[in-house]
Amino acid sequence: MAAARAPQRRPDPARDLASDMPLIEVRELSKTYTLGGEPVRALRKLSVDVERGELVAVMGPSGSGKSTFMNLVGCLDRPTKGSYRLDGIDVAQQSVDGLAALRNRKIGFVFQSFNLLPRATALANVELPMVYAGADRTRRRARAREVLAMIGLGERLHHLPTQLSGGQQQRVAIARALVNEPVLILADEPTGSLDSRTSLEIMALFQKLNASGITIVLVTHEPDVARFARRVLTFRDGKLRGDRRQEPDDAAAELAAAPLREDAA
Amino acid sequence: MTGMSYAESVRSALTALRANPLRSALTMLGIFIGVAAVIAMVAIGAGARAMVLEQIRSLGSNIMIVMPGNVTAGGVRLGAGASARLTLDDAAALEQEIPAVQIAASIVRGSQQVVAGNLNWSTVVQGVVPGFFEAREWDVSSGRLFLPEEIDRRAQVALLGQTVARTLFDESDPVGQSIRIRNVPFTIIGVLAPKGQTTFGQDQDDIVMLPFGTARHRIFGVNRANARNVGTIVIKIREGDDMAQAEDDMRALLRQRHRLQANQDDDFIIRNLTEIAATRDASSRTLALLLAAVAAVSLAVGGIGIMNIMLVSVTERTREIGVRLAVGARPRDIRSQFLIEATTLSVLGGAAGAVLGIGAAVAIASVAGWPTLVQPGSVALAIGFSGLVGIFFGFYPAQRAARLDPIEALRHE
Numbered sequence: 001m002a003a004a005r006a007p008q009r010r011p012d013p014a015r016d017l018a019s020d021m022p023l024i025e026v027r028e029l030s031k032t033y034t035l036g037g038e039p040v041r042a043l044r045k046l047s048v049d050v051e052r053g054e055l056v057a058v059m060g061p062s063g064s065g066k067s068t069f070m071n072l073v074g075c076l077d078r079p080t081k082g083s084y085r086l087d088g089i090d091v092a093q094q095s096v097d098g099l100a101a102l103r104n105r106k107i108g109f110v111f112q113s114f115n116l117l118p119r120a121t122a123l124a125n126v127e128l129p130m131v132y133a134g135a136d137r138t139r140r141r142a143r144a145r146e147v148l149a150m151i152g153l154g155e156r157l158h159h160l161p162t163q164l165s166g167g168q169q170q171r172v173a174i175a176r177a178l179v180n181e182p183v184l185i186l187a188d189e190p191t192g193s194l195d196s197r198t199s200l201e202i203m204a205l206f207q208k209l210n211a212s213g214i215t216i217v218l219v220t221h222e223p224d225v226a227r228f229a230r231r232v233l234t235f236r237d238g239k240l241r242g243d244r245r246q247e248p249d250d251a252a253a254e255l256a257a258a259p260l261r262e263d264a265a
Numbered sequence: 266m267t268g269m270s271y272a273e274s275v276r277s278a279l280t281a282l283r284a285n286p287l288r289s290a291l292t293m294l295g296i297f298i299g300v301a302a303v304i305a306m307v308a309i310g311a312g313a314r315a316m317v318l319e320q321i322r323s324l325g326s327n328i329m330i331v332m333p334g335n336v337t338a339g340g341v342r343l344g345a346g347a348s349a350r351l352t353l354d355d356a357a358a359l360e361q362e363i364p365a366v367q368i369a370a371s372i373v374r375g376s377q378q379v380v381a382g383n384l385n386w387s388t389v390v391q392g393v394v395p396g397f398f399e400a401r402e403w404d405v406s407s408g409r410l411f412l413p414e415e416i417d418r419r420a421q422v423a424l425l426g427q428t429v430a431r432t433l434f435d436e437s438d439p440v441g442q443s444i445r446i447r448n449v450p451f452t453i454i455g456v457l458a459p460k461g462q463t464t465f466g467q468d469q470d471d472i473v474m475l476p477f478g479t480a481r482h483r484i485f486g487v488n489r490a491n492a493r494n495v496g497t498i499v500i501k502i503r504e505g506d507d508m509a510q511a512e513d514d515m516r517a518l519l520r521q522r523h524r525l526q527a528n529q530d531d532d533f534i535i536r537n538l539t540e541i542a543a544t545r546d547a548s549s550r551t552l553a554l555l556l557a558a559v560a561a562v563s564l565a566v567g568g569i570g571i572m573n574i575m576l577v578s579v580t581e582r583t584r585e586i587g588v589r590l591a592v593g594a595r596p597r598d599i600r601s602q603f604l605i606e607a608t609t610l611s612v613l614g615g616a617a618g619a620v621l622g623i624g625a626a627v628a629i630a631s632v633a634g635w636p637t638l639v640q641p642g643s644v645a646l647a648i649g650f651s652g653l654v655g656i657f658f659g660f661y662p663a664q665r666a667a668r669l670d671p672i673e674a675l676r677h678e
Contacts (some may be wrong), residue, residue: 103591116588128589
């Protein structure tokens with residue numbers, strides 16, 4: 001498997017070649033589950049591209065296939081049929097370990113329920129992906145501190161998740177997603193457990209990260225979240241029913257205009 | 266390739282185990298007790314064996330004893346020793362006619378009251394020939410052994426065993442002092458080196474040695490009928506000769522000398538002492554094996570306890586596993602994480618058990634007075650084995666954790 005990857009990205013000929021193609025290239029992707037003996041066709045010959053630097057919202061009711069899409073794009077699962085290239089790499093061809101390496105190096109996950117390790121400090125949680133990338137302790141420490149500081153949590157390095165507010169926990173999770181410098185952030189209902197002001201903060205953070213060049217795919221069913229994305233994909237019955245581009249709202253501006261509360265939960 | 270270093274994995278395992286201290290402690294209990302039992306049992310077994318081996322060593326090597334046997338007189342079988350038909354000539358014949366016999370040392374022995382000053386002590390008085398000490402590989406701790414001429418002229422000299430020396434003379438040196446046996450005075454010329462107990466628990470140091478002739482004529486008495494009789498003949502077989510073959514040769518010779526018909530029983534008994542002791546050694550070894558087997562079973566039970574708790578732990582931490590998989594852990598990373606946790610549990614339990622086991626061995630030695638011997642090798646083996654138990658019984662839960670589907674695991678509540 002590939003060697004441990006340095007925090008600073010080095011020039012890589014394969015990458016330069018790959019940078020001409022879309023970051024996510026999905027062609028006739030199908031996924032069929034067997035649920036209680038019945039085949040469920042969660043995705044039906046879906047084709048879509050996501051370019052580098054996009055902020056895309058994936059919408060649709062439950063059962064529309066958006067979670068399946070996210071699992072496939074996130075290299076957590078392999079398609080039944082069709083092809084998926086992430087950053088030029090054919091995901092369907094990957095072994096289990098190959099998928100793990102892709103998740104580790106290319107993707108940062110953000111979940112609705114934060115999914116932090118309960119007994120690990122903020123710092124240790126952020127370090128986790130680097131542990132599996134094989135980075136040594138010193139470098140992990142330094143990089144995790146750097147990312148947490150960038151996210152605005154430089155003061156809370158040694159707090160356990162239970163000692164942090166929901167918004168802070170989600171920031172730790174975002175820091176964890178960023179620590180290995182992924183090409184893609186996949187966020188599944190990232191504001192689903194947060195109040196509206198904190199949601200706004202998180203969306204502002206995503207917009208800021210996107211402005212710095214990171215591609216973000218948000219899975220959500222809330223139009224209030226989707227309005228911050230420049231592109232909205234709508235799923236229904238395992239198929240893409242809408243692909244709309246829009247002028248996104250500015251979360252940071254709304255945040256500045258919103259009345260301050262004494263307690264940011 | 267990548268992943269956590271071993272030290273880090275152990276640290277992280279300890280963190281996980283600390284999260285549930287009581288449960289971790291209870292899980293370790295099985296291994297803890299198992300290892301403690303192994304070490305204590307092996308220490309007892311090794312102690313017993315060391316004692317038996319010491320007894321074998323104290324006998325001298327390749328020793329057989331010929332004793333007078335029973336005779337059948339008119340259908341009445343008298344007990345062993347009743348015939349008293351071993352003679353000095355038998356001893357001489359054994360030594361001369363059977364090449365395998367290196368030494369045939371005649372002895373006479375009997376229980377006598379020994380008096381020294383105002384103290385007296387009932388002990389075994391034994392008359393010996395010079396070859397006896399050589400055969401038994403027995404030397405003095407102070408003074409000297411009998412000189413050949415002292416034996417020949419029936420000198421009134423004596424050697425004391427350690428027990429007798431201590432009883433009659435306490436701390437003072439008995440050499441040069443005198444004792445009386447049946448009112449016959451003897452000068453003490455030496456104290457014998459300690460021999461300890463025989464395989465049968467007899468104190469070999471509770472003895473007084475006299476020259477053979479002196480003992481027979483001055484203490485036990487002779488008459489015309491038994492003038493050349495001896496009590497026992499101690500035989501030393503030459504190094505490298507076959508003990509069983511020598512025994513057969515001796516039996517044939519003695520039967521011939523005693524003019525026994527083919528249908529008559531032996532009127533003597535030949536005992537292979539080394540063999541008896543070796544049998545005891547073998548049985549103590551068997552005992553040690555048995556104890557080790559019992560201990561191994563308790564370790565296995567401890568291992569099942571670990572497996573059980575690790576399975577619970579995998580279920581409880583399904584979501585954690587999902588998160589780890591999502592951020593790039595490979596199945597083998599998850600597997601080694603849980604394997605290391607199980608092994609840490611079992612090795613910690615094993616190490617604590619080793620401490621208890623050593624303590625128990627020491628306590629048994631001092632309280633019950635049993636000889637125990639804690640061998641560092643057996644301690645290392647027990648701890649190593651508990652590590653193997655952890656790996657063996659931790660493997661299935663770890664494998665289960667590694668096989669979890671990341672999507673399912675992340676969804677797990």
